[in-house]
Amino acid sequence: MQIEVLVDVKTTLGEGPLWDAQQERLYWIDSFDGRVFRATADGREIRCWDVPQKIGSMAIRKDGRGAVVSLARGFHFLDFQTGDVALIADPEPDKPNNRLNDGKVDRRGRFFAGSMDTMEEGPNGALYRLDPDLTVTRIDDGIIVSNGPCWSPDGRTFYFNDTWSGEIWAYDYDQDRGAVSNRRSFAKVDRSRGGAADGSTVDAEGFLWNALVYDGRLVRYAPDGRVDRIIEMPVKKVTSVMFGGPDLDILYVTSMAKPPLPRFPGDGVLRGSLFAIHGLGIKGVPEPRFGG
Template sequence: MTVNIDVLCDIKNHLGEGPLWDVEQQRLYWIDSKVGNIYRATADGRELRAWDVPGQIGSMALRRDGEGAVVSLDSGFHFLDLATGDTEFIVDPEPDRPVNRLNDGKVDRAGRFIVGSMHGTEDEASGRLYRLDPDLSVHVLDENIIVSNGPCWSPGGETFYFADSWSGEIWAYDYDLATGSVSNRRTFARIDADTIAAADGATVDSEGYLWSAHVFVGKIVRYAPDGTVDRVIDMPVQKVTSVMFGGANLDTLYVTSMAKRYKTRYPADGIQRGSIFAVTGLGVTGVPESRFGA
């Protein structure tokens, strides 16, 4: 079996993040976090379209009803009308934490949007993990986080995975699908402390294995359900940021990356920096992403 890594779209995203494959539309969405852009393309990178949102964007999820999305911005949660580009404010969960912004998020199997916040300069553990319910109420699930990243669930939804990128760990929680509550946080995997790697975006495949983008070292790591490393994919850029399975058969792994120079002590990338990559030939399939229930 041969693994192929191709550039899907070379658009030099400042901070590409949040790939989201929609099985209904057969389209790939992703964001450029720092500049407030959302992109959409076909599985092979055609029919590229973009939307602007009013501020930095951490993540997005499609809604069950109509052509719309819910987005996490630096000013809080908003609805986005994809037909008009208009946004509608929902709630700011952190009005008392102006340095923070909402970051990575995904929807659980019951239609709740789980999103973590982060400290704006990544220096303090002021972030929290939130749950936005379909009735638009907000609930705190965890706290004392520097940079929230990589939320995803086991195929059955009973285990929730999440990372504070600067903790050096990926965590697992017991997840109650009936209530959306988390418990029993434990270390699922540790990142190699001898490298500059940090756990960024993640997804789970249909076999229950976790795929994690290790930013700054250009690696996608597949973890077995017991947390051991099963496979490592070396990418052509160092600053890979997130992953998502998509395509007609959910067997293409889409990978986002960043074009910006993060800090001088971290590596710069070549001409393919900021691209969206399509990885094929992996021999596994993903799990369809849920839509927000409002």
């Protein structure tokens, strides 16, 4: 196994690595600075788009010419050709202290993204589903910080976490209706070193990978929730993970250069880097595109 710094752009809050298998390009975001990045699998041909608000997550649209993005004040479209950003819907116009955060697309092209309390204190957030016809549905609520949405390879289990709950949840997922049920604890998070569950992905074997932010570790959980493997990273503030590369066998890891609140730890010179881990002997699954 080899961990390398793929791109060092010192993202204030790097998040949401996304490999688009059709374009063979890697996307990631700077959540606090409102930027979307794109590069080749080996970190070349870097392109950047600015968005007008903090950004929580993104997904490539079905035509590949743009993305759906969860900005602080709602779901938007980003046009890659012009850089224009257009509002789709704001699901929380009455909650100015919230912002939208992490999100991903299910096998039927629906975009799921949750909101969070910006002070990371109150259960004021919720989980939403944006359908290809651009309707928005609330899926769950009572969440402090929405993070880690992803699905099992067969699409029948949905994983999600409230970062400060101390656990990762699993739901039964109805692919026809885009509905969740039977929320239960999938895994308890080891918070003994001050870390918390952040972004997740699922590999081709059905194991879930989670970034333990502020702890500097990546944890691979088996489908039954047991800890299968732990990888120590060179920075504490790792934020999210995604398999990519032409063979889907590179694990990309984002990190933050500056903690959002003063109570969180700092890092060394590699803070804010985008990392690539080679030689794991594990492959991911292609990430779907948004259907709208």
